[in-house]
Amino acid sequence: MDTVSDYHGEVKMSENKYASAGWLAIICAALFPIGFVVGIVQSIIGARAFGYSGPVLGPSDLIFLAVTIIGIYVLVVFRRLLNERYEYDGINTLITLAIAWNIIFELGGLALKGFSMVIGTQNEMATIIITISFMAVAMISIGIIDIIIALRLMKIADSLSDLMKTFVYLSLIAGIIEVTVILTPLALLLVPVNFVVLGLIFLKEKKEVEFV
Numbered sequence: 001m002d003t004v005s006d007y008h009g010e011v012k013m014s015e016n017k018y019a020s021a022g023w024l025a026i027i028c029a030a031l032f033p034i035g036f037v038v039g040i041v042q043s044i045i046g047a048r049a050f051g052y053s054g055p056v057l058g059p060s061d062l063i064f065l066a067v068t069i070i071g072i073y074v075l076v077v078f079r080r081l082l083n084e085r086y087e088y089d090g091i092n093t094l095i096t097l098a099i100a101w102n103i104i105f106e107l108g109g110l111a112l113k114g115f116s117m118v119i120g121t122q123n124e125m126a127t128i129i130i131t132i133s134f135m136a137v138a139m140i141s142i143g144i145i146d147i148i149i150a151l152r153l154m155k156i157a158d159s160l161s162d163l164m165k166t167f168v169y170l171s172l173i174a175g176i177i178e179v180t181v182i183l184t185p186l187a188l189l190l191v192p193v194n195f196v197v198l199g200l201i202f203l204k205e206k207k208e209v210e211f212v
Contacts, residue, residue, distance in 0.1 A: 021077035022202030024070050029195035031070075035063035036188075057113050068106040072099050074198055081202070088156055094149050101142050108134060136181050143178030143187075146171045163201045170194050 039060035079095045082088045112134055116127045150172035157165060170190060177187040 018077060018081060018202040021074050022199045025074045025195045025199035025202065028067050028070050028074065029192040029199065031063055031067050032192045032195065035060050035067060038063060057110070057117065061110060061113070064109075065106060068102050071195075072102055074195070075099050075102075077202065078198060086156065086159060090152050090155075091149050094145055094152070098142070098145050098149075101138075101145065105138050105142075108138070135184070139178045139181050139184050139187070143175045143180075146175030146178060148175075150175060161201070163197060163204065167194065167197045167201060170197060 039058075042058040042060055075095050075098055079092055082091065112131060116131070119127065150168050153160065153164070153168045153171075157168070160168070170193060174187050174190045174194065177183045177190070
């Protein structure tokens with residue numbers, strides 16, 4: 001009897017631990033498209049006020065910085081969930097690489113915007129080449145990471161919840177799209193969807209585990 005009581009206590013504690021990450025993931029899903037809208041608005045304002053149509057540092061960058069920070073926390077909790085609930089650590093290194101990618105992409109993107117604002121009007125071709133190269137390397141690398149994560153999780157698909165399986169398939173689709181580079185806009189549409197699925201995993205995983 002004590003064992004059963006202890007077990008339920010442990011599950012409840014885990015639910016509380018994962019719930020905050022669930023809500024934060026859903027918040028990220030909302031912030032991501034908002035960041036793009038704000039970015040478009042600030043570009044229009046920059047063009048009309050200063051006659052500059054290139055990348056502009058502004059409020060949208062703060063939004064995406066918040067998305068990056070929260071996203072990293074969500075990835076850390078997702079890794080913990082896999083380790084604790086499923087006793088699976090096969091993608092720990094890949095999640096660490098994904099976290100590193102997010103940091104590098106965010107800092108690199110901000111640096112690239114600043115660089116473009118400084119020399120963009122003087123050497124527009126150089127700015128375009130550097131931007132395309134940066135995005136191509138970034139998309140191919142994260143695409144490979146997403147694909148490998150999905151393929152490894154497919155090996156334990158029988159033990160995964162339906163929501164986890166949905167996340168796996170979305171990761172595989174996103175990874176394939178990302179490595180093409182030219183289809184990257186489609187991958188961006190999947191980002192908030194992935195955040196919502198992760199959020200639901202954290203919020204509802206307890207109910208599915210209790211019935212195992």
